[in-house]
Amino acid sequence: xxxxxxxxDGDAVDRxxxxxxxxxxxxxxxxxxxxxxxxxxxxxxxxxxxQFGVEARALVSDGQxxxxxxxLPEIDEVLAYGRDPLPAxxxxxxADCSDLRRLGGFxxxxxxxxxxxxxxxxxxxxxxxxxxxxxxxxxxxAASTAEVAAELVRAWGVELTKPIAQCLLAGIYGDTLxxxxxATTARTMRTAADLVDAGASxxxxxxxxxxxxxxxxxxLWERALRNVQWTGSLIWTExxxxxxxxxxxxxxxxEGLVNFLAGTEGSLVSAILxxxxxxxxxxxxxxxxxxxxxxxATEFGGxxxxxxxxxxxxxxxxxxxxFLARVSAMAIAMHRPVSVPLP
Ligand SMILES: [Mn+2]
Numbered sequence: 001x002x003x004x005x006x007x008x009d010g011d012a013v014d015r016x017x018x019x020x021x022x023x024x025x026x027x028x029x030x031x032x033x034x035x036x037x038x039x040x041x042x043x044x045x046x047x048x049x050x051q052f053g054v055e056a057r058a059l060v061s062d063g064q065x066x067x068x069x070x071x072l073p074e075i076d077e078v079l080a081y082g083r084d085p086l087p088a089x090x091x092x093x094x095a096d097c098s099d100l101r102r103l104g105g106f107x108x109x110x111x112x113x114x115x116x117x118x119x120x121x122x123x124x125x126x127x128x129x130x131x132x133x134x135x136x137x138x139x140x141x142a143a144s145t146a147e148v149a150a151e152l153v154r155a156w157g158v159e160l161t162k163p164i165a166q167c168l169l170a171g172i173y174g175d176t177l178x179x180x181x182x183a184t185t186a187r188t189m190r191t192a193a194d195l196v197d198a199g200a201s202x203x204x205x206x207x208x209x210x211x212x213x214x215x216x217x218x219x220l221w222e223r224a225l226r227n228v229q230w231t232g233s234l235i236w237t238e239x240x241x242x243x244x245x246x247x248x249x250x251x252x253x254x255e256g257l258v259n260f261l262a263g264t265e266g267s268l269v270s271a272i273l274x275x276x277x278x279x280x281x282x283x284x285x286x287x288x289x290x291x292x293x294x295x296x297a298t299e300f301g302g303x304x305x306x307x308x309x310x311x312x313x314x315x316x317x318x319x320x321x322x323f324l325a326r327v328s329a330m331a332i333a334m335h336r337p338v339s340v341p342l343p
Contacts, residue, residue: 036174062104098126146171162199232328
């Protein structure tokens, strides 16, 4: 795996610290639907800045603090937009935010907040980041923003305390699913190991992010798995609003399900069909590298990534059957079994 070849730009390191240290209060708004990387990284940066005597507060931009992230150190210091009054801030620091439109109510309610009047320090790892900051530290080969921040705070001269290390490890684990994704490099693992050396503990992170779930999730998965069906190379199931209601589950609770189905032996693609007013919203995954589900989704007006994509199927049961058969056929056509070299 490549991706080890990034180095922080020394000028950007110095400039970012100069701007942040000059602030009377740094506000760190998260992206909407915040995840572990998106919240733990601003928290870690805020703690680091406090070592320089700088006031810094993380803000959950859409006001929704995910219960699964309550385990993060200093979570009670986090402000929630709409719940807590906004403090007077003179510098913004965005971490893990590829786009200024992804700041929930914080930017939607007043676009002037992010028009550059207040300087923005931009720290990220999304290849699509549009470099909106006065300083941009964007490393697309890093597996998480926390991985970038781990090196950045070290370069700033921040002492790696146990709470900072715990936040950064949570960010890395969140985006890499516990060091398991293809974006995970040897460098990611070394950074994680350094954080463990500094006192971070993987176990509570793994429990909170990957093991502990509400009862409603088990109810939802039970209903979904009971209904699993096959159409050729496609393994799929369908969920309705009624099932979500009966289980008391929210939409995010189905998220891992399609990944669970992907890679089932005998399948090339997996899908979850969410029934809605126009038909079905569909989430599609594949495991084989040559089965590009973005191509499949695009044929139906959707899009996404090669391994994870989505689209909307409009119409009735006949349209659904046609869609399912087409997905299976496209996957089979794309898939070339690996040829085994003859001895
Ligand atoms: Mn991230």
